[in-house]
Amino acid sequence: METPLFRIGFILFPGLTQLDMTGPYEVLSRLPGAAIHLVWKDLAPVRSDRGLAILPTDTFEHCPTLDLICVPGGPGINDLLTDDTVLSFIRHQSWGARYVTSVCTGALVLGAAGLLQGKRATTHWMSHGLLAEFGAIPVEARVVTDGRLITGGGVTAGIDFGLAVIAELAGRKLAEAIELGLEYDPQPPFGTGSPERAGPELVARMRALSARIQGVRLEQVRRAAAALEPA
Amino acid sequence: METPLFRIGFILFPGLTQLDMTGPYEVLSRLPGAAIHLVWKDLAPVRSDRGLAILPTDTFEHCPTLDLICVPGGPGINDLLTDDTVLSFIRHQSWGARYVTSVCTGALVLGAAGLLQGKRATTHWMSHGLLAEFGAIPVEARVVTDGRLITGGGVTAGIDFGLAVIAELAGRKLAEAIELGLEYDPQPPFGTGSPERAGPELVARMRALSARIQGVRLEQVRRAAAALEPA
Numbered sequence: 255m256e257t258p259l260f261r262i263g264f265i266l267f268p269g270l271t272q273l274d275m276t277g278p279y280e281v282l283s284r285l286p287g288a289a290i291h292l293v294w295k296d297l298a299p300v301r302s303d304r305g306l307a308i309l310p311t312d313t314f315e316h317c318p319t320l321d322l323i324c325v326p327g328g329p330g331i332n333d334l335l336t337d338d339t340v341l342s343f344i345r346h347q348s349w350g351a352r353y354v355t356s357v358c359t360g361a362l363v364l365g366a367a368g369l370l371q372g373k374r375a376t377t378h379w380m381s382h383g384l385l386a387e388f389g390a391i392p393v394e395a396r397v398v399t400d401g402r403l404i405t406g407g408g409v410t411a412g413i414d415f416g417l418a419v420i421a422e423l424a425g426r427k428l429a430e431a432i433e434l435g436l437e438y439d440p441q442p443p444f445g446t447g448s449p450e451r452a453g454p455e456l457v458a459r460m461r462a463l464s465a466r467i468q469g470v471r472l473e474q475v476r477r478a479a480a481a482l483e484p485a
Numbered sequence: 486m487e488t489p490l491f492r493i494g495f496i497l498f499p500g501l502t503q504l505d506m507t508g509p510y511e512v513l514s515r516l517p518g519a520a521i522h523l524v525w526k527d528l529a530p531v532r533s534d535r536g537l538a539i540l541p542t543d544t545f546e547h548c549p550t551l552d553l554i555c556v557p558g559g560p561g562i563n564d565l566l567t568d569d570t571v572l573s574f575i576r577h578q579s580w581g582a583r584y585v586t587s588v589c590t591g592a593l594v595l596g597a598a599g600l601l602q603g604k605r606a607t608t609h610w611m612s613h614g615l616l617a618e619f620g621a622i623p624v625e626a627r628v629v630t631d632g633r634l635i636t637g638g639g640v641t642a643g644i645d646f647g648l649a650v651i652a653e654l655a656g657r658k659l660a661e662a663i664e665l666g667l668e669y670d671p672q673p674p675f676g677t678g679s680p681e682r683a684g685p686e687l688v689a690r691m692r693a694l695s696a697r698i699q700g701v702r703l704e705q706v707r708r709a710a711a712a713l714e715p716a
Contacts, residue, residue, distance in 0.1 A: 272507055273507055273667070276504055276508075276537070277507075277508075279504075279537060280503060280504035280535070280640070290537075299530075304510070304521070306521075307539065307542075308538065309540070311538075358668075396670075396672050407668050408666075408667065408668025409667040409668050410644065413641065414671060417675070421674065430683065431677075431687060433674070433676075433677045434678060434679070434687060434691055435640075435691060436640040436678070437589075437609060437638050437678055437679065438640070438641045438673045438678035439641075439673065439679040439682060440673065440678070441627050441645055442645070442648070442664055442669045442671065443645060443648050443664070444648070444657065444660055444664050446662075446664045447664050447667070447668055447670030448665070449665070451670060452661065456661060456662060456665055459662065460662060460665055460666060
């Protein structure tokens, strides 16, 4: 008997932070029957915020019904927040999907699609304060599950997220094997990977460096949230 | 004054484990002046062992002199171990480069290029026993530095590797900021990310699953090691 296909779709958009996607891709592609779809408006190579060029596999128009949809994050989400093509695709797929998921600031795109209302969720620490604009209940954790909504924290949290999904779908034994296969016994050299651990000075410096992009993001989030309100 | 370019080149080959490359890419691309080159025989999309299609940026013929060369790992290295085009490129670049590096089983390719003789090095746990075939001194650690040779352990160790390189090149302060930016405060859900932590049963199961590919690898490593011996 063949393993049934389990279709996993990532939105692949210009200006994504590629590790938000490539981390969980590496984990989830090890699920028996996994078929990974990288979905965008056309099939031309898509560039990450740091220039990595990745080929989409499907357009929004021709993507099959997904079992799991995942929106990664990155500076490029600012444009997605008010992009009707993207938001319609996510809303449409979220009906049929078993899981609706995000990594990093991809959560805000789910919010803009109206999928976070009343739900517990997380995102990159720097954008965590924006979750409430979409009616979400912000939770500080690396992976947050609320029914069939699963959100991961910033960038590298996508690896933890992927392992949590594997455990949920295929059991702990496979997840343990994948953790070993990927030698996921991390030793962050400086212990500054969360705002609490990094301390206020470094956090303030990072916020200052990102002030422009976070300013645009706030405007876009408010615009998207307003569009969701009943007329 | 402009920040001088620091050219970082990854070998991008069919059948690579993409996270071996995309993990350190995400970290190293944040180095001021970083220019990332993905180098292969031609510029057609290269597929990872799990189907991710990535575009190279340079051919071996037209790649500029690199400041840091990095060989990621994956099942595809088996072919690289006896590929003269690849080995010549690595040898040639290793003369001029400030750092010669690998992640995961990419270390074996450095070995086949003759660059591990007498050097302390690491690789993915399942291939660790093969390092000695190239005259390396195997070290069990996530990141091993021996002069200008820096090797990382399996797959996710590439993130730790990237942060170590940033600290070496640009100082601890930047590395701490990148660790926070990537929210690298990992929480491996099952604590099975190293053979010691996973225990003998799971290790034996993983070795059995990989027996075929490891068998071919051993033959290729011996062939490559023999080719390095003085006639």
